[in-house]
Amino acid sequence: MYEFTYTTQAPRVVFGAGSMKLIQQEVEKLGARRALILCTPEQKAQAELVASLLGPSSAGVFDGAQMHVPVENARRARKHAKECGADCAVAIGGGSTIGLGKAIALESSLPIIAIPTTYAGSEMTPIYGITEGGLKKTGRDARVIPKTVLYDPELSMGLPVALSIVSGLNAIAHAAEGLYAKDGNPVITLMAEEGIRSLAKGLRAVKMNAKDKVARSECLYGAWLSGMVLGNVGMALHHKLCHTLGGTFSLPHAETHAIVLPHALAYNSSVVGDAMERIARALNVESAPAGLYDLNEELGVPQGLREIGLSEGDLDYACEVALSNPYWNPRPIEAGPLRALLQRAWEGHRPTA
Ligand code: NAD
DSSP: OOOOOOOOOOOOEEEEEEGGHHHHHHHHHHOOOEOOOOOGGGGHHHHHHHHHHGGEEEEEEEEOOTTTBBHHHHHHHHHHHHHHTOSSSEEEEEEHHHHHHHHHHHOOOOOOEEEEEEOOOOOSSEEEEEEEEEEEEEEEOOOGSSSEEEEEEGGGSOHHHHHHHHHHHHHHHHHHHHTTTTTOHHHHHHHHHHHHHHHHHHHHHHHTTTOOHHHHHHHHHHHHHHHHHHHHOOOOOOHHHHHHHHHOOOOOOOHHHHHHHHHHHHHHHTTTTHHHHHHHHTTSSHHHHHHHHHHHHHHHHOOSSSTTTTOGGHHHHHHHHHSSOOOOOOSSOOOHHHHHHHHHHHHTTOOOO
8 A cells, every 4th residue: 555755856857968068058047147167177178068068158167076075175166166256056077076066055055057977876866975074974955956967978988887887886776775765655666666777777788888878878867767766765774884884994985885785685685575576677687686796797896895995804893883873774783684794795695585
């Protein structure tokens, strides 16, 4: 029997190859006249292309976006936006650049247009993160949601295959946990299943040919759907574990997600049969946890936490940290089974659930 509450606050989405070229009219649609373009130093060329498309509506490029949004960068960017008279910002890049845009929006009324070039999905969420004194603080605030998102698959053609794969698998993790979220609903469920299907299909094709436009489009479509899931419902065991592992042991964000997901799903599988069926159907496999493990293998990502810098001696502490901070999960989090999950994820065995 259905029972749910569904509210959504989503940006306007323009999707299609070459959609970046619509930037000028999208800025005008917001009633803005001067757009500051945000990027990382590595994506300055793409940002300058946006600036040239904007012509006199460009307030210049700020190429100071950095991983985890250091608070000093956010302050510098806000100050720069004020000084150059910007009345909107265009963030072109991945989660780090869009995160900088969000940090600006949080403390000003500057509307943000996002042009995502990875599959992280941040552009669809009200979640922000700012790092101060080595600590990343995250929060949810509707003010940080971009007003408009231009999804242009041509811009991800240059995203290295390895980065494309881990970024896409990270997006699959958002969709997978959205399928058993406490505050889930049937619309999000549809998006999540379709997101997993399209990402798995697209990533396999990108691995064969990074310049496959159709595959890039499929991945970006999946990233949009998975971002919607992340923005609208709460996450559970898997995300909590990845934050613990990433935050405590500085493990790489996206790889950690890829490795842990099959094991976190195996932990929950006995109590969320419907979600497991949907994931398995999206992957066209018998078992969701094993199917995701096999997808990782096919895509060539590391299979064990030991391969990405976690030592076996850290597992007890990781378990302790994860347990010390209670959170909702469809199956109660218990020390013994959680420690066993971590051991399996560390060793990199194929889940049996
Ligand atoms: P990223 O933004 O950190 O980018 C990684 C590198 O790849 C950067 O140097 C970037 O310039 C480069 N790059 C990006 N797109 C490229 C392209 N098309 N071609 C060539 N190089 C390209 O990576 P990410 O995985 O998108 O984002 C990770 C960050 O986003 C993490 O800090 C994560 O916590 C955050 N995130 C936030 C949310 C949210 O809802 N707030 C959601 C997902 C991820």
